[in-house]
Amino acid sequence: MRPHPYLRAYMAGIVVPTLVLLVSMTVFACFRFYFEVPSQFVLEMPVWPLARAIVFPMAVVPNVWGLWNMLYLALRSRVRLQLGLHGALLPLFLIPGGVALTRVLDVFTIQLQYALPIIPIGMAIYYLAWKFVVGFLNEEMGIA
Template sequence: MNKHPLLRAYLAGIAVPTVFLMIVATVFTFVRYVYNAPIPIERVIVFPMAFVPNLWGLWNVLHAAFFTQGRLSLGIFGCLLPLLLAPLGYFVAHMLEFPIPYHIFSLAPIGLPVAMILYYLAWKYLVSSLNAELGIC
């Protein structure tokens, strides 16, 4: 299993957010079109659906390439990802002129640490188990 370790790291990284986003897209579609809920996120849904799994895969490749000697745990490395995703998400929403309610900004001091904790748990338990299964680290 020594062939293409970075490709296997990429595939292990994209597995978790891809499954999660498929569930989110299914719920969104069901609520939007069955119950006719006025949820205007069609313009910005492409960003998380296309970019987030790829960034998770690249983040796992970075960890596999540079931090496999135990200098930085996968959970800690993964919890840093929201610090990159939050500004990118805001930038995309701003460029697409998607209205962000003011109360979302007031929740940021709580939301960012909660996101970092959830990412830590996802990376520590889900992604690291996939890495171990694929023999990456």
């Protein structure tokens, strides 16, 4: 058996959000700097708060995914929960945490009543991503 299963679980967990954030930042930068499209056409908010709001998830979300995958590896012998369901629970922490963080840092204001309907959509997307992509990566890393 290969050593360091938690390191391999962390690495398998950070792949998906890192690639998604890399593509989204590339699209944002192309539209913002190359095509010179102001962000008001995409979202109704000033330019710099949107740029500040994108930077923080780029640092936090991949690390949370890696730690969440490590938690799954640690708990799977005690708690029988499918990987997709385990991943679907993550938006229950990320979305309210993100809303609270935007209030604390005064980046922009999102009211929780408007963010709550997004939680089931996020849970469905996370379920599919964790079941198929992270599950595949866990198998490739030898920790499934």
